[in-house]
Amino acid sequence: MGGGFRVLHLVRPFLSFLPEVQSADRKIPFREKVICTVVSLFIFLVCSQLPLYGIHSTTGADPFYWMRVILASNRGTVMELGITPIVTSGLVMQLLAGSKIIEVDNSVREDRALLNGAQKLLGILIAVGEAVAYVL
Template identity: 50%
Template sequence: MPQTSKIFYQLKPLLQYVPSIEPPEKRVPLQDKLFWTLGCLLVFLVASQTGLYGIRIGDKTPDPWYWFRAVLASNRGTLMELGISPVVTSSLVMQLLIGSRLLHVDYSNKEDSALYTSAQKLCAIVITVGEALAYVVSGKMF
């Protein structure tokens, strides 16, 4: 085990609480895939229209993040305010750390690969909390 991947092993007790999905044991039928894809899309669309408490969604004030929101699948003043930006950001951060050789992951080792995936999810959760706090503390969300 290279020295730099010790971080993943030190985070291991915390990473066990990060949810993960086991790969299917048998081939999943197309109908099941379509059902779950459409179900997730429905949840996303409903969350994109559900306003946050105390926020007026129909407010006509200019949105300086309009084009950025289109790229990151977010919607102003709704549950999907942050969109997919925490997930994308955590993926970029982890890839930069590996690319700069600050972290080492042996993808052929299943445990290393699983720890990397869990660490990436944990990073996304931390980024989500950080972005949400920044919105709340700044008070300039809307």
């Protein structure tokens, strides 16, 4: 790797603000993994049924019905955007890295951290963009 400017370095100032899940320092028992998975699914299901304040439900046809099925979202709820932002950002960043548009060396820990940070930041930007598009 050369010492020049790289696009991923633009993400570095934002890394301290982005959430990160730490790696486990011990072996996690299967039972604990199952409990965490069940709790996560429960939170997702609750958010999928929790209506947003100020949204008036309509009885008309939903033009995005099949898109909502594929992207795990529910109309007028907290999970309106579903998993779309994080999946889309991951896909875009992997395509950019795979096609060598952005330079990433997966054997270097810092590059992996910068790529993950860029995925998170792009996911946040996509979520904000989609939220604005839904409101308009």
